Amino acid sequence: MTKADVRNLIIIWVASFALAALAGWGFLMWAPATNPVVPTAETPTTHWVTAPASTTAEQVRRNTAWTITVIFPFLFGPLITLGYVIWRFTKPKNPVPDRVEENVPLEVFWTLVPAVILVAMAVPSYQVIQYMDRTPEWSDDDPHYVVDVVGRQFDWFYSFPKYGVEMVDDGTGDNPLVLPVNRVILMNGRSTDVNHAWWVPAFGIKFDVIPGRINPAWFRPTREGFFKGQCAELCGALHALMFIHVKVVPEAEFFEWIIEQGGEIPPEEQEFVERLLGEGREIPVRQDQEEVALAGSD
Numbered sequence: 001m002t003k004a005d006v007r008n009l010i011i012i013w014v015a016s017f018a019l020a021a022l023a024g025w026g027f028l029m030w031a032p033a034t035n036p037v038v039p040t041a042e043t044p045t046t047h048w049v050t051a052p053a054s055t056t057a058e059q060v061r062r063n064t065a066w067t068i069t070v071i072f073p074f075l076f077g078p079l080i081t082l083g084y085v086i087w088r089f090t091k092p093k094n095p096v097p098d099r100v101e102e103n104v105p106l107e108v109f110w111t112l113v114p115a116v117i118l119v120a121m122a123v124p125s126y127q128v129i130q131y132m133d134r135t136p137e138w139s140d141d142d143p144h145y146v147v148d149v150v151g152r153q154f155d156w157f158y159s160f161p162k163y164g165v166e167m168v169d170d171g172t173g174d175n176p177l178v179l180p181v182n183r184v185i186l187m188n189g190r191s192t193d194v195n196h197a198w199w200v201p202a203f204g205i206k207f208d209v210i211p212g213r214i215n216p217a218w219f220r221p222t223r224e225g226f227f228k229g230q231c232a233e234l235c236g237a238l239h240a241l242m243f244i245h246v247k248v249v250p251e252a253e254f255f256e257w258i259i260e261q262g263g264e265i266p267p268e269e270q271e272f273v274e275r276l277l278g279e280g281r282e283i284p285v286r287q288d289q290e291e292v293a294l295a296g297s298d
């Protein structure tokens, strides 16, 4: 092994890191372009690289690109090194092989680098997990919308307890769940029979709904459109048809839909909704303050 070989190997590894960075950047740039910017009822998608449509999905996307950037050198590096060694050290080119044994600095180096890379992956991943795990604080300027979701063999039952709205998405897409854009959506997931999972790739959200407990999840949709997901827990014969359909619309349109579904607005929100929908719009206000029972377990 000559000085020139050492130089070439260093070049190979630097190039591998550069290639990996390019791959990570390419993933960020290319992935959104593979799907329509605004999914519609005609062109919804469950593609795993669908353009992010929530703040969570954006973070997941960036974390994926970062992970690609730090792990791909260890794909490219050994492959190119192997190719180089095969080409450079054949018998005709290198009749008398070196008899080198052990190299402590080198071994320390290639133990430390992967260790550092693992930490560089773990820290941002853990931050994304924490972000998903904690619902943002409640505030008057940033209303939260609570949706109860019940997985059932084989459809999705939703309710907005605050507005007394109940609906079913039977998987055909005729009756999508409607949500306001740029607002925090808090979902409480339950199941009445077996394990299901509510999964919409564009929102970066997948959480199990399990009999006997309430599983919460949250996300903030950032884009209007028609998003498709699917039950992600093998739940029985028609599992494959347990699609999820979510239509993300402006907040005013969301309240129009709530009213259309027979929903009533609680008195404390009357002014807010009146302002949203404009003067002179008749708004059904809930009179009684009864607790709305958890529904969907019929």
Ligand SMILES: [Cu+2]
Residues within 6 Å of the ligand: 151, 152, 195, 196, 197, 231, 232, 233, 234, 235, 239, 242
């Ligand atoms: Cu299911």
